[in-house]
Amino acid sequence: MAEMTLAKALNASLRRSLAHDDRVLIMGEDIGTLGGVFRVTDGLKAEFGGDRVMDMPLAESGILGMAVGLAFKGFRPVVEIQFDGFIYPAFDQIVTQVAKLHYRTRGNVRMPITIRVPFGGGIGAVEHHSESPEAYFAHTAGLRVVTCSTPQDAHTLLQQAIWCDDPVLFFEPKRRYWTKGEVDEDALDRDDVLPMGSARVVVPGSDVTLVTYGPLVATAIDAAAAAAAGSGGGDADTVSIEVIDLRSLAPVDVDTVVASVAKTGRLVIAHEAQRTGGIGADLAAELTDRCFYHLEAAPQRVTGFDIPYPASRHEEHFLPDLDRILDAVDRTMGRRPALYAGAVL
Amino acid sequence: MAEMTLAKALNASLRRSLAHDDRVLIMGEDIGTLGGVFRVTDGLKAEFGGDRVMDMPLAESGILGMAVGLAFKGFRPVVEIQFDGFIYPAFDQIVTQVAKLHYRTRGNVRMPITIRVPFGGGIGAVEHHSESPEAYFAHTAGLRVVTCSTPQDAHTLLQQAIWCDDPVLFFEPKRRYWTKGEVDEDALDRDDVLPMGSARVVVPGSDVTLVTYGPLVATAIDAAAAAAAGSGGGDADTVSIEVIDLRSLAPVDVDTVVASVAKTGRLVIAHEAQRTGGIGADLAAELTDRCFYHLEAAPQRVTGFDIPYPASRHEEHFLPDLDRILDAVDRTMGRRPALYAGAVL
Amino acid sequence: MPSSLSESRESQPRASAPHDRPVQLLDPSGRRVPHAPYDDYVADVSGDQLASLYEDLVIVRRLDVEATALQRQGELGLWPPLLGQEAAQVGSARVLRPDDFVFSSYRENAVAYCRGVKLTEMLNVWRGTALSGWNPYEVGMATPAIVIGTQALHAMGYAVGAKLDGEDSVAVAYFGDGATTQGDVNEAMVFAASFRAPVIFFCQNNQWAISEPVTLQAQRPIADRAPGFGIPSVRVDGNDVLAVMAVMRRAVEQAREGGGPTFIEAITYRMGPHTTSDDPSRYVDPLEREEWAGRDPLARVEAHLREAGGLDDALAASIARRADEAAAEFRAGCTEQVDPPPLTMFDHVYAEPHRGVDEQRRQFGEYLESFEEGVN
Amino acid sequence: MPSSLSESRESQPRASAPHDRPVQLLDPSGRRVPHAPYDDYVADVSGDQLASLYEDLVIVRRLDVEATALQRQGELGLWPPLLGQEAAQVGSARVLRPDDFVFSSYRENAVAYCRGVKLTEMLNVWRGTALSGWNPYEVGMATPAIVIGTQALHAMGYAVGAKLDGEDSVAVAYFGDGATTQGDVNEAMVFAASFRAPVIFFCQNNQWAISEPVTLQAQRPIADRAPGFGIPSVRVDGNDVLAVMAVMRRAVEQAREGGGPTFIEAITYRMGPHTTSDDPSRYVDPLEREEWAGRDPLARVEAHLREAGGLDDALAASIARRADEAAAEFRAGCTEQVDPPPLTMFDHVYAEPHRGVDEQRRQFGEYLESFEEGVN
Ligand SMILES: Cc1ncc(C[n+]2csc(CCOP(=O)(O)OP(=O)(O)O)c2C)c(N)n1
Ligand SMILES: Cc1ncc(C[n+]2csc(CCOP(=O)(O)OP(=O)(O)O)c2C)c(N)n1
Numbered sequence A, B: 001m002a003e004m005t006l007a008k009a010l011n012a013s014l015r016r017s018l019a020h021d022d023r024v025l026i027m028g029e030d031i032g033t034l035g036g037v038f039r040v041t042d043g044l045k046a047e048f049g050g051d052r053v054m055d056m057p058l059a060e061s062g063i064l065g066m067a068v069g070l071a072f073k074g075f076r077p078v079v080e081i082q083f084d085g086f087i088y089p090a091f092d093q094i095v096t097q098v099a100k101l102h103y104r105t106r107g108n109v110r111m112p113i114t115i116r117v118p119f120g121g122g123i124g125a126v127e128h129h130s131e132s133p134e135a136y137f138a139h140t141a142g143l144r145v146v147t148c149s150t151p152q153d154a155h156t157l158l159q160q161a162i163w164c165d166d167p168v169l170f171f172e173p174k175r176r177y178w179t180k181g182e183v184d185e186d187a188l189d190r191d192d193v194l195p196m197g198s199a200r201v202v203v204p205g206s207d208v209t210l211v212t213y214g215p216l217v218a219t220a221i222d223a224a225a226a227a228a229a230g231s232g233g234g235d236a237d238t239v240s241i242e243v244i245d246l247r248s249l250a251p252v253d254v255d256t257v258v259a260s261v262a263k264t265g266r267l268v269i270a271h272e273a274q275r276t277g278g279i280g281a282d283l284a285a286e287l288t289d290r291c292f293y294h295l296e297a298a299p300q301r302v303t304g305f306d307i308p309y310p311a312s313r314h315e316e317h318f319l320p321d322l323d324r325i326l327d328a329v330d331r332t333m334g335r336r337p338a339l340y341a342g343a344v345l
Numbered sequence C, D: 001m002p003s004s005l006s007e008s009r010e011s012q013p014r015a016s017a018p019h020d021r022p023v024q025l026l027d028p029s030g031r032r033v034p035h036a037p038y039d040d041y042v043a044d045v046s047g048d049q050l051a052s053l054y055e056d057l058v059i060v061r062r063l064d065v066e067a068t069a070l071q072r073q074g075e076l077g078l079w080p081p082l083l084g085q086e087a088a089q090v091g092s093a094r095v096l097r098p099d100d101f102v103f104s105s106y107r108e109n110a111v112a113y114c115r116g117v118k119l120t121e122m123l124n125v126w127r128g129t130a131l132s133g134w135n136p137y138e139v140g141m142a143t144p145a146i147v148i149g150t151q152a153l154h155a156m157g158y159a160v161g162a163k164l165d166g167e168d169s170v171a172v173a174y175f176g177d178g179a180t181t182q183g184d185v186n187e188a189m190v191f192a193a194s195f196r197a198p199v200i201f202f203c204q205n206n207q208w209a210i211s212e213p214v215t216l217q218a219q220r221p222i223a224d225r226a227p228g229f230g231i232p233s234v235r236v237d238g239n240d241v242l243a244v245m246a247v248m249r250r251a252v253e254q255a256r257e258g259g260g261p262t263f264i265e266a267i268t269y270r271m272g273p274h275t276t277s278d279d280p281s282r283y284v285d286p287l288e289r290e291e292w293a294g295r296d297p298l299a300r301v302e303a304h305l306r307e308a309g310g311l312d313d314a315l316a317a318s319i320a321r322r323a324d325e326a327a328a329e330f331r332a333g334c335t336e337q338v339d340p341p342p343l344t345m346f347d348h349v350y351a352e353p354h355r356g357v358d359e360q361r362r363q364f365g366e367y368l369e370s371f372e373e374g375v376n
C-alpha cells in the first residue's frame, strides 16, 4: 500500500501492464518524451522504450485505426486521447471499427483496445477541454465504458480494462487527477479481471439513493455528509443518502442500484454531461422499469444543461454542485416542489 | 394536393427550396448526375445547375467542413449523407463545429445547415446501411433532430429544416421512401417555420400512449388497429392505443406526450435504435418525472437490442415489430408479467 | 447561376490521362513490351505460370458473373462486380505469402479467391446470413471494410505490428480511387511514412466512385500524392496482370527489406455497375466503356499465351470447365446457406460476458418461446 | 525490445532540412537578397512601408509578452505565445483585403491584430469570459479553431462560396505543422483542388506540435504534399516578413484571378512554450532554440531599416511607446473583464427558440432566485 495521486495510480497501472505483457503498447500524442500533458505516462518511454510507448502523429482517426491494425496483429493497444473534446475525429474508427470488428468477424478478431480519455470540467480550461462524451459510447454496442473516482479504482479498473478482451473507453476524471489515496497495487489478481466495474456503495444510507460516477463522486460524498448533518433543525431535518459510484457506465451494474432503490424508494442521478440522452436518462428509465412499485418519487437528474460546455467563467454554474444535488434530494423527499408539478394538465 | 411517394415529396421540397432562395445549395455524394442512390435529388442538377446541386468528393468530414465554410459565407447548405452508417467520419465537424459555432460566436455566425440522412433498417441491406444514429445527435447541444413518417410531413418538415437558422439533422425513414400519400405543397407558409416538429397524435386512444417516430409510425398504427380489434375475446380484450409521432427528436415536444400520458397513464416507446441511451430512455425518464402520479405502470421501451445492427437475415428479429409492441402494451396493461418482476430483491 | 463553378470543374483535364507512362508489360493485343526495371521482377513467370494466372483470371470472372446472376435471381441481396478489375486483383494478390495480411474493401473478391477464401464464405455478407464470411487469420485477409478508406489505417497498423514483431511479412491495403479523398487514407500515408511501415497501398483506380468520375477526386494522377508524404509510388496498367505482378513484387520486396511503404495506382476500369443496385446508364458514356472493353485484362493474356504456345483449345476448355465447376460450387454454397437462428444475433457482440446483452438475449429467448408455447 | 522501430523513426532526416531553397528576401543579418520572381511582388515595399511592418512586429511581440505576463499573474487562464512567429503572421495577414476571410487556429493573434480585432476581444477566450471574442464579420476573421485542422475545411468552403458569389475575395486557412497530419487538412486540399477554390493554405511550420518534432509528422518538406493534390506550393523563410509578404501576394493574386489554391509553408520556430501550461525543457534541445534565436524575425528588419536609414532612435522610441500603449490597453481590457452573469450561458445555443433550453434557463433562473429569496 502506498499513498499516491489518481494520476500516479494510473501511471503505476500502465507501468505494471507494460511490464507484465509485452503485447501492451501505449500510444498517443505527447505521451512519450513529454509523458502526457497530465503526466499520466511520465517515465514510461524511458523505461520501456519508444517501441512500447509511442508518440503518435497528430491525428486521432489515424491513431485509432492504427490501434485496430495492431489489435489484428495481436497487440493490446492503450491509446490516450489528449482531451475529451478531441475524440471526435476518431469517432468513425471507434464506432464502425473498434466497436464492431469482433461482432463482424464472428468472434475471430479481438479488439482489446483501451482508450483513455481525461474528461469532465472544473479546471478552468478553454473550449473542448472539459467535456463529458461518455453517453455517445454507452449508446454504442460493442464498447464498454468505465470511469474511476479514487486512486485505487483508477489502478484496478485500468488493469481490468487493459486485460479485457473487449474495447474499453476509460474515462479519467481530470479534475481529480491530483486526489490522493492509498493504493494496493496487488489488489487485482491478474486472472480476476471480470466482472469489470461493479458499482460500489460508497456511503450507505436509507432515504435516497444518489448515483454518480467519476468527478462527481467526491461531490456526492460531500452532499451525503451535509444531508446527514441536516440544516440544524434536528433529526427530522437530516437525510440519509446512499451514494453509489457506478464505475462501469456500460454495462451498468443495475442490480446494485436496484437493491439500493428498493430500499430507499428514491433516486437521484448526477453527472456533468448534458441532460438529454445522458447516462442519467437511461438509468432513470431502467430503474423506473425495475423498481416501479418501490419508487416514492420520480427519479431526479442533476446534470449539465443542454448547452455546449460554456466558457470557464460559467462552469461553476454549469456543473452540478453540492447545492444542486441537495436541491434534487429535497425534491425527492417532498421538501421542495417537484420541478414539473404544474406541467401536467 | 397530389399523391406522391415520401421520396418524391422530399424531392419536391428540395426543388421548392432551391427555387425559392438561391442561397440554398444541395451537396453530397452522387446527388447530382445520378440523383442520389435513392433518387431523392433526381433532376435537381439538371434543373438548377451544378453550382446549386453539387456532387462532392468522397469524404464526409470534407463535405460538412465545406458546408460550414459556405454557411459562414451566408449560404444554406443541404447536405446528403448517403447512408446512416457513413455519418461518422463527419462526426467531429458536426459535433465540434456545426453544433457549436453559433454558440461559440455568441450568435454572430449562423449555421443553417440541413443534414439529410436516410436511416433505419428493414431493407435487407449490408452492414452500415440500416442504422439509427439519431440519439448521438439528440445528445449534442446546438443541434436539432427531426424525422418524418408521411409524404406530407416529409415535405413540410424538410422546408422547416431548411429555413431554420439552426443546424438540423433530418432523418429520412428509408424503408418508407416508397410510401404514398397526398401532399399539399403549399401546406407550409414560408414564414411559418416555427415551431418545427410539434408531435402529432396520429391515432387517438385512451388506454396506452404509444410514442414512436420515423419508420415505426406505420407499425404503430397497425398495432393500434390490432389492439382495437382485440383477439376476438370481446370488448374486455381490446386496448385503445393513442399513437404519437414525435417528428422532432430534439427538442421533443414533451407537452403533447405529457397530455396523452396524463390521460392514459401508460407509455410505450418504440424505436429501431439500440435501447441503451436511445431516445426512448430519455423520454421514459422525462415522462416519469413529469407524470409520476399519473403513471399506472412503468414506461416500456420496444427497441433494437444492444448489439450492432445484425446481418440482414437477422433484421426481422432485431427490429421492433407489431408483436413486440403489443407485447409491451400488454405488459403496461398488466396482461403479461412485467419484464423485471422478479428483479427486485 | 452566379458563376460557372461546375463547368470549370468539368473542364479540367482527366486525371487518368497518364502523367508518365504507366508500367505495362503486356499490351492490349497481348504483345510483350519491355519496361525496366520491372521485366526482371517477372523474368521467372514462364508459360505455365502465366497460364495459371490466366486460369485465375478466368475463374474469378466466372465467379463474378455467377454472383451477379445469383443476385438477379434473388439469392443474394447485393453484389459488387469486379468485372474488368481481374488483373489488378489477381496480379497483386498472387505475389503475397500466406503470412502477409490483406485489408480490403468490398470489391476485392478476386483477392479473397487468391488468398484461399472458401467460395461459400465469400457470399455470406451478400446473402445477408452473416456480417462476414471467413476467419481472417486462416487466410491472412480481413473481411471487407465497407466504410470507405478505414482499412488503409488498419493495414498500416498491422504493418507496424509486423515490424515490431521483427517479421518480414507485409500488409496490403486495397482501396478505390474514391477512397483516396478520405482523411483516413491520407492519415495512413502520414503514419506509414512516419513508422516506415511495411505496407503496400494498392489503389484500384477504376475511374469511378459510384457515379462520380475520378476527376472529382483528383486533379493529378492519384499516384502523385504519395511522394509528398515520403512514399514512393508507381502507376501501372491495372489490366495487365504481368505488370501488376511486377510492380507488386518490387513493392513487397522493398517492404520486406525494411524499405517501408509503396503506393501503387493500378489504372483499370469498372466494366459493370457499382453494385447490382446501380444503374450506370445514368452517368457512364457508353463510348468510354467500349474503349475500355478493348483493353480487357483476360483477352491480352489469352492472346499472348496462344501466340507463345502456352494455351491451346484443350487447355482453354479445361480451364473453362474448372471455372464452371467453381461457379457451380459457388452457387451451391450460396443457395444452401440458410437463415441463422434468431438468438445467434447476440453472439460475439462482446468477447467476455456482458450483463446487458446477456440479459437481452435471455429475455428475447423467453419471448420467442412464449409464441411456441402458445402463450401469445 | 523486439525491434528498433522508434530508433529508425528518430534517425530519419529532419523534414525541415530545406528541400529547395526557401524564399528569402532578408537574410538574418538584414541583408536584402534577391529571389525571383518574388522581388517584383514587394518592389513597392519602401522604407516607410517596411517601417510600418516593423512596428507591427514590435507591437505584436509586445502584446504577446504582455499576455504571457497576464497569465502568470492569474489574469488569464492560458495563453499560446506566438513568440518567433511574428513575421509569418504579419507578413501574410497584411496582404489581405477587408473582404477576405481568415480561418485560424489559436496561435494567430498577430493575424487577428492585423485584421483589426480589438485588443480586449482577443482575450475573452483566454480569460474564460466567453468562448470567443469578436464578431467574425466585422474583421473578416473567424474566431480560433481549437480542434486541430478543422478550419482548413471551413476556409475551403468559404472560398468556394466566394467563387459562387462571383467575388474575387480569398479565404486563408492558418494551421501548424502538426495539423498537416489531420485528415481534415488533407481533405481540404482535395476539395480545394476539385473546386479550384480561391483559398490559401498557410502552414506555419514552427517545428513542433506541443512536444512532437515535425519529423514525426512529415518525412518530406510539408510543402511537397500539395502538388500531389494539384496545388502549387512554396516554402518561405517564415522569419522574413518581406519574403512572407511576397509569397502571400503572389498566392493571393493567383487566387483572385481564378488560379485556385496555393499552399505556403512558412518555416519558423516556436520560441516559447506551446502554451503557458507547457514545459518545453522536457523536450527541446536548448541549442536548437539558440540557433533559431539567431534568425529572429524582428532583428533582421531592424538591422535592414537602420542600415537603409529608415529607422533611427527617435522612430524606434516612438514605436516602443506605441507598443507600450497597446500593451497597457491590452492589460486594462483584460483585467476589466468581469464574469458574465450566470444565465447568459444559455444565450445563443440556438438561433431560434428552443423548448428544452428555454425551459432549463427558466428553471435555473428560478433556482438561483430561490437562494436570494432565502428559500434555500
Ligand atoms: C464513408 C463512406 N461514405 C460513403 C459510402 C458509400 N459508397 C460505397 S462505395 C462508394 C464509392 C467508392 O468508390 P471507390 O473508392 O472508387 O471504390 P470502387 O467502388 O470504385 O471500387 C461510396 C460513396 C461508404 N461506403 N462509406
Ligand atoms: C484534434 C485535436 N487533437 C489534439 C489537440 C491538442 N493539441 C492542441 S495544440 C496541439 C499541437 C498542434 O501543433 P501544430 O499544428 O504544429 O500547431 P502549433 O501549436 O505548433 O502552432 C495539440 C496536439 C487538439 N487541439 N485537437
Ligand SMILES: [Mg+2]
Pocket (backbone or CB within 6 Å): C176, C177, C178, C204, C205, C206, C207, C208, C209, C210
Ligand atoms: Mg473507383
Ligand SMILES: [Mg+2]
Pocket (backbone or CB within 6 Å): D176, D177, D178, D204, D205, D206, D207, D208, D209, D210
Ligand atoms: Mg507546430
